[in-house]
Amino acid sequence: MSKKIEIKPLTPLVRKQIIQAQRNEVTEYHIYKRLARATKNKKNKGILNSIADDELRHYSIWMKYSGREVEPSKWDIFKFYWIAMIFGLNFGLKLMERGEERAQINYNEIGKEIPEAIQISIEENQHEKELIAMIGENK
Numbered sequence: 001m002s003k004k005i006e007i008k009p010l011t012p013l014v015r016k017q018i019i020q021a022q023r024n025e026v027t028e029y030h031i032y033k034r035l036a037r038a039t040k041n042k043k044n045k046g047i048l049n050s051i052a053d054d055e056l057r058h059y060s061i062w063m064k065y066s067g068r069e070v071e072p073s074k075w076d077i078f079k080f081y082w083i084a085m086i087f088g089l090n091f092g093l094k095l096m097e098r099g100e101e102r103a104q105i106n107y108n109e110i111g112k113e114i115p116e117a118i119q120i121s122i123e124e125n126q127h128e129k130e131l132i133a134m135i136g137e138n139k
């Protein structure tokens with residue numbers, strides 16, 4: 001038996017932002033998965049995989065509101081992966097860390113209509129801290 005969730009209609013701007021957020025989450029999921037695969041350090045591999053899982057869960061939360069699937073950006077996945085391969089994993093992690101910071105603004109705005117956005121925002125902050133710690137260790 002499935003539980004019916006009452007969802008109030010979203011403003012067009014928020015809906016647009018959610019679809020963009022979904023695209024970012026699923027793209028980040030693939031990038032973190034790839035970075036985890038490219039990492040030799042067991043602990044860091046675990047952290048990157050767990051961040052990837054979070055991103056996929058975030059994607060599902062947004063999907064509950066947008067009611068649609070969104071494809072990842074194949075170009076971004078390709079680009080980030082090769083940047084990390086050419087300039088090193090640490091450089092790739094730094095770029096991802098900056099992306100986590102940027103996303104924050106969006107999530108707080110969406111949070112006015114979608115309460116789960118606040119929890120997502122907290123987890124993105126956590127990702128940022130984990131990435132910074134990883135970058136520091138790799139130096």
Ligand SMILES: [Fe+2]
Pocket residue numbers: 025054055058120124
């Ligand atoms: Fe996320």
Ligand SMILES: [Fe+2]
Pocket residue numbers: 028051055100123124127
């Ligand atoms: Fe994140």
